[in-house]
Amino acid sequence: MPRRVLVIGLDCASPHLVFDRFRDVMPNTSRLMESGSFGLLRSSAPPITVPAWTCMVSGRDPGELGLYGFRNRLPNRPTEYKPRVATSEWVQEKRLWDWLSDAGKSVASLFVPLTWPPTPVRGHLVSCFLTPDLTLPWAFPTSFEHELTNRFGPYIRDVTDFRASDKPRIYDALKKMTAQHFNIARYVWEQKIPDFMMFVDMAPDRFHHAFWSAFDPAHPRYIRGNRFEHLGREFYGFLDQNIGALLESIDEDTTVMIVSDHGARALHGSVCINEWLRDHGWLKTHAQAADPNLPHSTSIHEGVVDWSRTKAWGEGGYYARIWLNVAGREPHGIVAPADWANERARLKEELLGLVDSAGTPIPVRIDEPEREYRATRGFAPDLLVYFDDLAYRAAGTLGHGQWVIAHDDRSGPGNYDECNHDWDGLWILSGRGAPREGRVNGARIYDVARTVLELMETEAPNDLLGRSLVSLSADRH
Ligand SMILES: [Zn+2]
Structure with a gap:
């Protein structure tokens, strides 16, 4: 059977919570760690969602990409001081799904930041949380929009007002988003049978920005016994249940990677x-x-x-x-x-x-x-x-x-915005072709592109940053 690669992106997922504090409520994730390799994933500088994911899937740094944040000043337009929200049209470099499409593989890229407007791939693409409006194109091919909407309801791009004070509404909304994204991912994985699929759920990021002070004793506004304190453990457990359901549809020819673009820390x-x-x-x-x-x-x-x-x-x-x-x-x-x-x-x-x-x-x-x-x-x-x-x-x-x-x-x-991003995200690699090394130090966000290309037996451009995590060397421990 041909090899398949599944990359599960959890925006802002914290290595400290996944590897240590909440590991006991994450049996599915824990099993991947035990059967493969994992560690901290040093983010880009800055550790900001739009540049970080784009660095991860392109093997290029923010300067090479010209992406320094969500908003960027437009070059060759010196009349503007004000930056604008970036779109996929700004990305001049190829990303994983582009190289793999070129190599004749079938791909699915779902909800990965900076994929709006959607671009053609050899398979399927659903644009990210920066999709401004569902009346504009948000998937490739366009017919895919109707297919998904009919099965899963209106596409949930993001949770609105996640820095507001109505916490129960936010928590409910982000669980709905996670559930829909994982359901779509499973559907695409099973029905479209892509050789490579990557999807990103923004819910952990929104959850941290809304709830970090409720469960981090190091946060200046943490109050022991507050009514949301249990949600940290509950939410990570919920993520793991969704991961577990998706893993039911993979086989021994699949390599699974879980990654986050950065971590989180208390914002003072x-x-x-x-x-x-x-x-x-x-x-x-x-x-x-x-x-x-x-x-x-x-x-x-x-x-x-x-x-x-x-x-x-x-x-x-x-x-x-x-x-x-x-x-x-x-x-x-x-x-x-x-x-x-x-x-x-x-x-x-x-x-x-x-x-x-x-x-x-x-x-x-x-x-x-x-x-x-x-x-x-x-x-x-x-x-x-x-x-x-x-x-x-x-x-x-x-x-x-x-x-x-x-x-x-x-x-x-x-x-309050409860957290800032932290420098280290996480990576877990398990399944076919994954080294069984346990915890490995020194990985960087730039290593992901080379890792996936090696797993997919597709040649990487030789000037990419990073090195493959498949060929781990001893000095990484
Ligand atoms: Zn992020």
Whole structure:
């Protein structure tokens, strides 16, 4: 029988929870670990969903892909400061399903981030959570949309408002999404019989952002005995039941891989990067936009920034991206290109002295894209900044009156984003052709593409990052 490969993607699934804390409620996953190999999977920098999954399935780094976050500034469009949500049209590199289609294999790519709009493959593709609207094409071939809707109801792309406070509604919705995605996956695996299938469920990510403080004792808002505390164990058990049901339809010719794009960790608050830049003279607002007149969480893209006097600004998210306002590059740039390097070095030096309102230093990691990546395509930020090893996210909005806040600037009052992403996701490899090595150290997200191509006996382009996890070497332990 021909070999088949099934990749189960669990966005944000935490290795610490799967391998250790909740392993007792995950018998199916645990069995795969015992019969194969597993370990931490170091994410891309940044460990953000859209670049991370795309790095995983392309073997290219975020700079090579030109993907630095969910939203990116468009190259060759210097009239815009504001970034836009990425789409599959931005992906210039081939991904696993493209190479395998080219090699004559049949493939299925379901819900993998950054696959909207859908692209042709030798098989089936369903677009991801970034599908804006179900009236737009969301599957390939188009007839597949009707087939799925008839069997499984309207396609659940995502859980809306997962940072809101109505937790029971969120929990119910994300279980429905997981169930539908696994049901679709099983249907496609059994009925379309692809040689290679990969699907990604976003529910673990949404679950963590909504519930992390309920079950992580290290979280500043954790309260022992809170009414949602049991949900961590329950949800991971629910994931495992779905994995178990899907595994019923695989045979000994199948290799199974479970992967996550990054992990999760307690979020302690947000660094208001543009407040800080303004207070340090890098960003200027118009006179009428001075505090305390500025409404809470005012976007810098709503006309408050005086670009003609601004030297640098930042975009928020799980980390901060900072650009200098360069003459000739930005629409109202004022930093001379000849001064760019010096100004960036000065800004970097100042950022390393970041303190919160009480004067407590916040450790900062600052990456320069041209050093971090093999190429810098698209519109790379000038600096990529991580706060206290991701204990803090970056708030890009103004109107907070301080540099560090305890909440998230996107949530409503009293609502919190409970977690940030963490550097390590996970991988588990089991079944036909998988080494039985137990726990293995040192894997990186870039290793997945080569691993799948080796399993599928398809040659990988020789300039891909990473190395195959099938041919494990002793130094990995
Ligand atoms: Zn993710």
